[in-house]
Amino acid sequence: xxxxxxxxxxxxxxxxxxxxxxxxxxxxxxxxxxxxxxxxxxxxxxxxxxxxxxxxxxxxxxxxxxxxxxxxxxxxxxxxxxxxxxxxxxxxxxxxxxxxxxxxxxxxxxxxxxxxxxxxxxxxxxxxxxxxxxxxxxxxxxxxxxxxxxxxxxxxxxx
Numbered sequence: 001x002x003x004x005x006x007x008x009x010x011x012x013x014x015x016x017x018x019x020x021x022x023x024x025x026x027x028x029x030x031x032x033x034x035x036x037x038x039x040x041x042x043x044x045x046x047x048x049x050x051x052x053x054x055x056x057x058x059x060x061x062x063x064x065x066x067x068x069x070x071x072x073x074x075x076x077x078x079x080x081x082x083x084x085x086x087x088x089x090x091x092x093x094x095x096x097x098x099x100x101x102x103x104x105x106x107x108x109x110x111x112x113x114x115x116x117x118x119x120x121x122x123x124x125x126x127x128x129x130x131x132x133x134x135x136x137x138x139x140x141x142x143x144x145x146x147x148x149x150x151x152x153x154x155x156x157x158x159x
Contacts, residue, residue, distance in 0.1 A: 002145040004057060009126030012058055017126050019052050020062035024120035027070065027113065038077030045070045061142035062123045066116070068134040073112045080105045 029044035049063040080101060086092050115131055122129035130136065 003139075003143045004145060006128060006143070007056075007058055007126075012056075012126040016056050016059050017124050019055055019059045020123035021120045023048055023052070023059070023063040023066035024116045024123065026066060027116055038074050038081060042070055042074040057142050058126075058128075061128070061138050062119070064141055065119070065131055065134050065138035068137060069112065069116065069131050073108055076105050076108050 023045070026045040026048050027041055029041045045063075045067045049067045052063050053060045083098055083101065087094055087098065119129045119131060128139075130139065
């Protein structure tokens with residue numbers, strides 16, 4: 001497969017670096033909205049991705065990587081919120097399983113927070129930073145050379 005060349009840090013305009021960094025800061029969207037709902041972060045990341053993906057391949061890569069890396073933590077957080085709501089409203093037991101889930105969710109969020117801050121700093125410096133699992137997917141999607149069809153699109157009747 002062919003890939004577009006990676007830009008060097010000094011070749012990337014400051015505005016693109018800041019846009020790439022901003023993708024990782026979408027994790028703070030729910031705090032900015034004043035609501036403790038994890039889905040708001042995910043919605044903000046999706047909107048940010050679709051608004052900024054056309055700016056450059058560098059911004060596209062970082063916005064996609066941020067979005068993909070946010071999916072697991074958003075799902076874990078949503079599960080914790082729904083479980084807590086069921087305990088609060090339906091008087092379920094505050095079990096050891098729920099406590100364990102909260103500890104696991106806190107650890108996942110801490111890991112996500114640390115790696116997102118590192119990625120944001122690297123993006124601001126104009127560098128590529130590949131997160132485990134999501135970096136390769138984002139690179140493939142943003143930098144792979146796609147074969148353009150040489151045939152013109154035609155409207156044909158159904159067969």
